[in-house]
Amino acid sequence: MSNTLKMAALGLALGVVASGPALAQEPYKIGISAGLTGYAATVDRAWRDGVELAVAAVNAKGGVAGRKLEVIVEDNRSEPQEAVTVYRKMLTSDKVNIFISGCVSAGNFAAAGLVVRAQVPMVLCSILPQQPDQVKWAYTTLPPAGFEVTKRLEYLKEKTDVKKIGVLHDPTPYANLQKAAAEKSAADYGIEVVGVEQYKQDDADLSVQIAKMKAAGAKAILKIGLGGTTLTAAKNIKQLGGDLLMLTSLEDIAVFKPVAEVLGDKFLFVASPSQVYEGLPAGPLKSEIGKFLEPWKAKFQDRDPNWASRGWDGVMLTVAAIEKAKSIEGPAVRDALETLSGFQGTTGVYDMSATVHQGLTKNPFFIATISDGKVKVVQ
Amino acid sequence: MKTLRSTTSPDWRSALRLLPWGLSALFVGYGFVAGGYPATVIGFALVYAVFVTGLNLFMGYTNQVSFGQNAFAAVGGYMSAVLTTTYQWPVVPAMGAGVAAAVLLALVIGYPTLRLKGHYLAMGTLAIGLITYEIAVEWQSVTQGYLGISGIPPLGVGSYEVTSDRGQLALLVAIVLASTFISARIRDSRMGRAFLALGASENGAMALGVDVARTKLLAFLVSAAFAALAGCLFVHVVGYVSPEVFGLHMVILGFTMLYVGGVGSVAGPLVGALIVSLMPEVFRGFKDYQDLAYGAALIVILIYAPRGLASLFDRAKARPRSADL
Amino acid sequence: MTLASAPGDAILETQALTARYGHVRVLAPTDIRVRTGELVAILGPNGAGKSTLLRAILGLTSTTGQVMFQGKPLPRGDAVAVSARGVVLVPEGRGIFGPMTVEENLQLGAYRLGRDKPEFERRLARVLELFPRLGERRAQLAGSMSGGEQQMLAIGRALMGDPKILLLDEPSLGLAPRITAEIFEKLATLRDEGLPILLVEQKAPAALKMATRVYVLSLGRIAASLDADQITSHEDLAQYYFT
Numbered sequence: 001m002s003n004t005l006k007m008a009a010l011g012l013a014l015g016v017v018a019s020g021p022a023l024a025q026e027p028y029k030i031g032i033s034a035g036l037t038g039y040a041a042t043v044d045r046a047w048r049d050g051v052e053l054a055v056a057a058v059n060a061k062g063g064v065a066g067r068k069l070e071v072i073v074e075d076n077r078s079e080p081q082e083a084v085t086v087y088r089k090m091l092t093s094d095k096v097n098i099f100i101s102g103c104v105s106a107g108n109f110a111a112a113g114l115v116v117r118a119q120v121p122m123v124l125c126s127i128l129p130q131q132p133d134q135v136k137w138a139y140t141t142l143p144p145a146g147f148e149v150t151k152r153l154e155y156l157k158e159k160t161d162v163k164k165i166g167v168l169h170d171p172t173p174y175a176n177l178q179k180a181a182a183e184k185s186a187a188d189y190g191i192e193v194v195g196v197e198q199y200k201q202d203d204a205d206l207s208v209q210i211a212k213m214k215a216a217g218a219k220a221i222l223k224i225g226l227g228g229t230t231l232t233a234a235k236n237i238k239q240l241g242g243d244l245l246m247l248t249s250l251e252d253i254a255v256f257k258p259v260a261e262v263l264g265d266k267f268l269f270v271a272s273p274s275q276v277y278e279g280l281p282a283g284p285l286k287s288e289i290g291k292f293l294e295p296w297k298a299k300f301q302d303r304d305p306n307w308a309s310r311g312w313d314g315v316m317l318t319v320a321a322i323e324k325a326k327s328i329e330g331p332a333v334r335d336a337l338e339t340l341s342g343f344q345g346t347t348g349v350y351d352m353s354a355t356v357h358q359g360l361t362k363n364p365f366f367i368a369t370i371s372d373g374k375v376k377v378v379q
Numbered sequence: 380m381k382t383l384r385s386t387t388s389p390d391w392r393s394a395l396r397l398l399p400w401g402l403s404a405l406f407v408g409y410g411f412v413a414g415g416y417p418a419t420v421i422g423f424a425l426v427y428a429v430f431v432t433g434l435n436l437f438m439g440y441t442n443q444v445s446f447g448q449n450a451f452a453a454v455g456g457y458m459s460a461v462l463t464t465t466y467q468w469p470v471v472p473a474m475g476a477g478v479a480a481a482v483l484l485a486l487v488i489g490y491p492t493l494r495l496k497g498h499y500l501a502m503g504t505l506a507i508g509l510i511t512y513e514i515a516v517e518w519q520s521v522t523q524g525y526l527g528i529s530g531i532p533p534l535g536v537g538s539y540e541v542t543s544d545r546g547q548l549a550l551l552v553a554i555v556l557a558s559t560f561i562s563a564r565i566r567d568s569r570m571g572r573a574f575l576a577l578g579a580s581e582n583g584a585m586a587l588g589v590d591v592a593r594t595k596l597l598a599f600l601v602s603a604a605f606a607a608l609a610g611c612l613f614v615h616v617v618g619y620v621s622p623e624v625f626g627l628h629m630v631i632l633g634f635t636m637l638y639v640g641g642v643g644s645v646a647g648p649l650v651g652a653l654i655v656s657l658m659p660e661v662f663r664g665f666k667d668y669q670d671l672a673y674g675a676a677l678i679v680i681l682i683y684a685p686r687g688l689a690s691l692f693d694r695a696k697a698r699p700r701s702a703d704l
Numbered sequence: 705m706t707l708a709s710a711p712g713d714a715i716l717e718t719q720a721l722t723a724r725y726g727h728v729r730v731l732a733p734t735d736i737r738v739r740t741g742e743l744v745a746i747l748g749p750n751g752a753g754k755s756t757l758l759r760a761i762l763g764l765t766s767t768t769g770q771v772m773f774q775g776k777p778l779p780r781g782d783a784v785a786v787s788a789r790g791v792v793l794v795p796e797g798r799g800i801f802g803p804m805t806v807e808e809n810l811q812l813g814a815y816r817l818g819r820d821k822p823e824f825e826r827r828l829a830r831v832l833e834l835f836p837r838l839g840e841r842r843a844q845l846a847g848s849m850s851g852g853e854q855q856m857l858a859i860g861r862a863l864m865g866d867p868k869i870l871l872l873d874e875p876s877l878g879l880a881p882r883i884t885a886e887i888f889e890k891l892a893t894l895r896d897e898g899l900p901i902l903l904v905e906q907k908a909p910a911a912l913k914m915a916t917r918v919y920v921l922s923l924g925r926i927a928a929s930l931d932a933d934q935i936t937s938h939e940d941l942a943q944y945y946f947t
Contacts, residue, residue, distance in 0.1 A: 037670075074663075080527070080624055084617055085419055089663075090416025106621040109529050113618045131530045171516050173526040540707070571818070572804070572812050579801040582764075585783035586793055587865065588816035 004280040028063070028328055030055065030315070031096035033111065035104040038078025038199070042252065043307050044102035047125045048073055051100050052259025053295055064192070064319045070094055076107045083107025084114070091118050097328055100314040101125065103307070105172035105173055112138065121334040123314040125307070127173060128357055135357055137357065139317070139337050141347065142195050143360040145177035146185065148270045151365045152247045153182070153189040154223055155268070157379050162220045162245065166213025168206065168233065170225035178224045178249065194218050201227055206269040208235040210244075220245035227374060230255060234262040252297075252304040253375060260370035271368040274309040274346050279377045289346045315344035317359075385646055387441025399689045418544040424656035425551040426612045430629075431636045431648035432558045433605025436441050439600040439643035442578030443493075446630050447504030448606045451481040456614040460528045461521060463615075470532055474611040479633035489599040493592060499599065503670040508630060511594035515622035527621030528635030534615045547616060554612065555649060558605060565601070565647045566654045574598050578643075639680055641687025652690045653681075711900065714739050715900050716761070716791075716869055720769035723753075723760040730756050732925035733769060738869065738902050743895040745911040745932075746904045748921035755796060758873050761902075762786050762793060774868065788816060790868030793868040794876060798858035802847025804857070806838055809846050809857055813864025831860040834890055852883035870894070872903040874912060888914045 032051060034044035053070045063069060074086035083104060090096045091114065098121050101108055102305055105126035112134040115122055121137040121329045127145075129138055154163045167182045169175040179196060186193045195213035199206050201321075206229065213221060223233050223246055230248050237244050248269045260267050273285055280286040292312045296305055320343060322328055325336035340359070344348040348364030367379040385597050414694030430452060437443050458477035462468040468476075492503040522528065534541045536548055540650050541547050545579040565571040571592045576584040581591050632655065640651020645646040714737040723731035730754050748754050760767045771778040779785045801809055810831065814824050832839040833854040837880045841849060846857055853917045857877055862870055862934040868946035872891075884907070895901055905911040912918065912932060920928040 023628040075669075078623075079628060080619065080621055080625075081613075081617070082421065085416075085423065085660075089416040089660075104526050106525065106619075106623055109527055109621070110617055110619040110624075129529060130526070135528070155421070171519075171524055173524065176519070176524065192641070496913055533708040569811070569815065572808055573815060575804055576801055576812050576815075579803065581801060582783070583795070583801070584812075586762075586787055586795070586799075587812055587861075588787040589812075590784055675821070 003245060010153065013208060015056055026067065028065070028067045028322070029070050029072060029094060029096040029098075030318070031087075031090035031094065031099045032071060032073045033083050033090070033104070033107055034073060034100055035078030035100065035107070036073070036075040036101035038076075038104075040078040040102060040104045043125070044078075044104065046252075046304070046307040047102045047311040049300065050067055050292075050296075050305075050308030051297070053292070053308065054312040054315035057295060058319055059293070060316065064322050065326070067227070067254065067328070069315070069319075076102075076104055078104050078107070080104075080106040080110035084111050087111035087115060088368060091120065096120065098123065098318055098333060100311065100318065108256060109134075110140075119307055119330040119334075121337060123317055123331055123337070125314070127177070132339070133193050137334055139319070139352060139357045139359065141313045141345070141350075143347065143364060144358055146181035147360070147363045147365055148180040148224075148249050149178050149222065150185055150189075151270055151363055152268075152377075153186060153191055153214055155247070155367045156191060156220060156245075157189040160220070160245070160378065163190065164192050164194045164217045165220045165222055166210075166216065166218035168199065168209055168221055168225075169198050170199055170201050170211070170229070172201075172225065173281065175249075177223045182222055182224075186266055196344070199225075199229060203229060204232065205236065206233050210236050214242065214244060218244070220247060223248040225249065227255070228252055231262070234259045234267065236317045237266075237303060238262055250306065250365070252306065253370075256370060265369060265371065268367055268369050271366045271375065272309070272347055273364055273379070274305040275367070275379050276366050276368055276375055277305075279375075284344045285346075288344050291336045292346050297301065299303065303337075310345040313347055313350070316345060317350060318342065318355045385477035386509060390501070399650045403646070403649050403653055404632075406657065407552055409547070413484070413546050419658050420450065420656055422544070422548055422616060422654045423613075425548070425555050426609050426616060427632065427636060427656065428555045428649045428652035429558050430606055430609035431610060431633050431640065431652050432555075432562050433602035433609070434588065434633050434637050435642065435644075435648050436562060436565065436574070436605070437598050437602035437671055438637065439647070440574035440578055441595060443595060443598070445504040446501055447488075447506045447511075447600070447636055448548070448602065448633060449625045449627070449629040450605040451485060451606035452613070453511045453515055454481040454484055454609030454610070456610030456620055456625060457515060457522055457528075459611040460531045460614045460620045463532050464530055465521075466529055470535055470615060474608070474615070477611045478607040481603050481610075483604030485600050486596070489596050489603075493591050493599060493672040495579055508627065512622055513595045515625065525621060525623075527619055528614075529619045531614050531620065533618065534612070538653070540584045551616070554608075558608075559645065559649060562648075564643055570594070570597065616676055635677065637687075639677065639687060641689035643683075644687065644689040647687050647689040651687065654688060714772075715774060716902065717772045718761060718769065719772065721757075721760055721771060722768045723756050723765045724767075725765065730924050731760055734926055736898050736919055736926065736929075739893065740900055741898060742916045743891065743901040743914055744917045744919065745905070745915035746902070746909075746919045746921050747908050747911060748905060748906070750929075752764075752921045753924040754906075754921055756924075757875055757903055758793060758871055758902075761871065762791065784912050786813075787865065791871065792862045792865050792867035792869075793871040794858045794862050794873065794875065797871040800846045800853045800861065801853050804846055805843055806846055806849070806857055807842045809861050810838070812862050813861035814866075816865060827864050827866060828859070831863050833865070834893065835860050851878050852881065852887070855879065855883075855887055856890075859887070863894075869900045869902065872901065874904060874906060876905060876907050881910070883917070884910050 032048055034048050035041055036045055051251055052071055055071050059068050072090055076083035076086050080192045100123045103125040106125055108126050112129040115132050116137045124138060124140045127142060128135050128140050167179055169179045183193055193214040195218055197209035199209060223230060237246055244265060245266050250270045250272060253275055256269055274289050277289050320340055321333050321336035325332040338352055338354055341351040346359045349362060350359030351361045352359040366377045368375050368377050384549050405614045407421055410417045434448055436444055455477035459473040462473035462476060463470055484691055492500060495503055516524050541550050573589045575588055577591050577594055585591055636651035636655045641647030658676055659673050662669045665672050717737040722734040724731050746754050759765045761771050762787060773789055773791060789867055814827060817824055837853060838856060838860050875887055888910050891901055915932045918930050918932055921925050
């Protein structure tokens with residue numbers, strides 16, 4: 001009893017003497033709900049590593065607003081229900097100041113309501129929630145789904161004489177958005193979509209879908225969706241013969257190496273700037289990527305930097321917002337995030353505004369191919 | 380000597396039987412007082428307790444196997460989510476419609492499949508669960524596929540909505556108590572005895588005049604209703620639904636809770652749901668070893684309490700073999 | 705002997721009843737009959753087809769021929785309908801529900817009764833009078849009782865269904881002679897109260913004491929039909945076993 005009293009007295013005394021600096025020592029907490037296990041594991045582990053790398057870099061320079069950054073990561077197992085639990089844990093037990101969460105969109109959607117009620121901003125890897133009151137608090141580093149599609153259409157228009165294409169996609173929300181974008185904007189590039197086929201992420205054969213689109217006159221296939229199905233599609237295209245082109249979405253370069261061995265120069269893919277760093281002209285983009293790639297390569301060597309670079313951007317956007325707001329309070333940081341424009345990130349320039357929370361408004365992508373095991377920009 | 384034993388023993392035995400309830404009350408009370416994150420975990424556990432109570436009716440009482448209960452949760456949950464968001468229905472009628480739709484589906488499915496026995500029934504129900512999942516993914520005009528449905532209103536009646544953690548928890552406690560009460564009443568009813576009898580021996584039950592096919596179907600319908608109610612509660616508590624919520628994951632979790640809690644016992648589903656939900660959170664500090672610790676704890680429970688935790692305290696009716704016969 | 709136990713008309717009669725498992729015929733055309741007030745024992749060695757005969761009467765195996773009960777044929781392949789006619793089997797190994805209490809087992813016995821509480825109480829009182837031990841064990845799990853008690857429960861549960869005839873498959877199986885004797889005494893009481901009983905037994909002596917008539921079953925056919933007082937020892941019977 002007396003011990004507790006002494007401790008309390010001591011604490012009180014310390015608090016009175018050092019209340020100012022003691023408060024400043026409290027770290028700024030970043031929560032990450034990530035699918036470290038489950039279907040999103042590859043992407044979300046990279047995202048987490050990117051966030052942690054950026055936090056280390058910021059802390060090495062003394063942190064932000066006199067505070068160190070601290071990262072709290074919880075595994076949501078790529079399940080929405082788990083995501084609600086871990087979001088809740090980080091909100092009430094860890095009292096995080098902001099979420100820089102991974103790509104499990106269902107998980108981010110499921111928790112969005114309670115995050116908004118707690119007035120904590122989110123900078124996400126995934127697409128934005130659908131409810132207007134939730135979008136208000138959420139920002140994303142994800143380029144609009146249309147960019148990956150229009151880049152490919154642009155390439156087909158300018159560099160080839162392909163006029164008819166097929167779209168092959170999986171049922172994930174991001175793939176569906178890309179499919180819709182392809183159907184909507186193909187005509188703008190003088191291209192006709194002659195077939196749209198869906199597959200499932202664990203399908204072992206796509207030749208039926210591909211043959212159908214080929215029969216309809218498609219000369220190129222826009223493949224939309226991650227994982228092993230890209231190699232499956234490549235093999236099926238080769239078996240069917242002919243000179244069908246395959247243009248795939250953004251993906252871990254490691255996945256593409258065997259695909260390039262199958263299809264050679266008939267295989268093209270959308271690449272983010274960090275994936276084609278060597279080939280970039282000198283400038284603000286290259287120098288921003290350089291800041292990230294140096295510690296990344298030191299720690300992870302040849303590992304694909306794409307998703308991690310967006311995690312890095314998430315932290316840098318947050319830091320910029322705190323500095324601009326001169327506050328770490330949730331509403332103030334939220335408001336400041338909305339005013340960040342012309343912000344140079346590793347994936348491109350972010351122009352946030354009250355109506356645009358998906359800040360990459362200029363298409364940052366390249367079309368690349370792999371020859372002799374080296375990534376080469378073709379446009 | 381006999382009188383001595385029978386006068387002293389029932390007291391502590393009945394006290395022991397109350398232990399699972401006391402333990403559950405303690406957990407829920409903690410969630411209620413602590414609020415926040417513990418309240419969320421306990422809240423999910425209570426939703427699952429309703430789901431497992433239904434599973435227990437079908438698997439524990441009638442001794443049948445269903446891997447497809449998630450299908451009914453999905454039908455109930457999606458129906459209620461779509462009716463309240465797209466069609467602006469009030470919550471309670473939407474939930475009622477969800478449960479009714481699930482029971483109807485169970486009738487259509489159960490009538491032919493319950494004639495299957497053993498592995499065939501298990502495989503049949505597994506297929507139903509997988510098909511329902513695929514429909515939730517593919518029928519995008521209604522379910523929005525993987526994007527999910529958000530903005531689902533919280534539980535409540537009329538203009539009164541329950542939004543606070545504690546309010547939600549209190550409501551869920553009331554629903555779980557009602558479900559458990561119904562389960563206990565069924566257990567002690569003529570219908571419940573028929574469930575148990577056909578669970579022990581189909582031929583034996585038939586010889587006593589129990590219509591086995593009809594009784595099985597009845598158990599299936601009741602369990603589907605519980606699953607659908609749990610599905611509805613889930614979507615309104617979280618405010619969001621996507622196909623993954625009702626995936627195979629739900630079946631595995633339900634089975635684990637049922638076996639940890641105690642198959643066939645009235646208190647088992649609640650105890651199992653609470654323990655299985657809380658364990659990963661207790662081990663969360665282990666980081667990468669969380670799954671390992673959780674798995675090890677499950678194995679220990681199933682070794683030392685093979686009939687479930689609730690059954691440890693539920694032996695009050697058992698007595699040693701009498702020596703005189 | 706009371707009037708009720710005086711042999712009367714046949715209540716149960718098999719007419720050229722056969723049974724087969726797959727392509728194997730295990731029961732030759734069989735004609736047996738049980739009359740009101742009778743306790744008929746079917747005796748025979750292991751494998752003679754005794755249990756098969758009971759299952760064939762209940763229509764649980766693939767059969768030809770027919771079974772007349774109270775002057776009308778018994779349905780085949782519908783155990784629920786058969787039990788609704790009042791034909792109740794106490795199966796070999798008793799078939800009690802171990803995880804349920806004695807009381808719950810007895811309640812299940814009266815399943816077809818529905819919610820007729822007074823009638824239920826009347827039947828329960830009768831069973832508990834016959835087997836007071838079941839009353840003492842009411843709240844106990846059936847599976848935790850001794851073999852003799854379980855056999856009593858199995859018979860008690862059958863009686864709860866208010867049977868018009870009781871079929872028993874090896875009621876003495878696994879029981880000490882003293883307990884077998886006790887159970888057979890109860891069966892005699894039931895017979896004297898007017899309940900016809902058909903039982904199948906391997907252990908002849910105890911059954912012979914109680915039976916009004918005996919069929920000897922050997923290798924799937926009836927080898928002999930005798931009045932009980934025609935036989936006094938097991939040796940008398942054995943001569944029929946392998947003919």
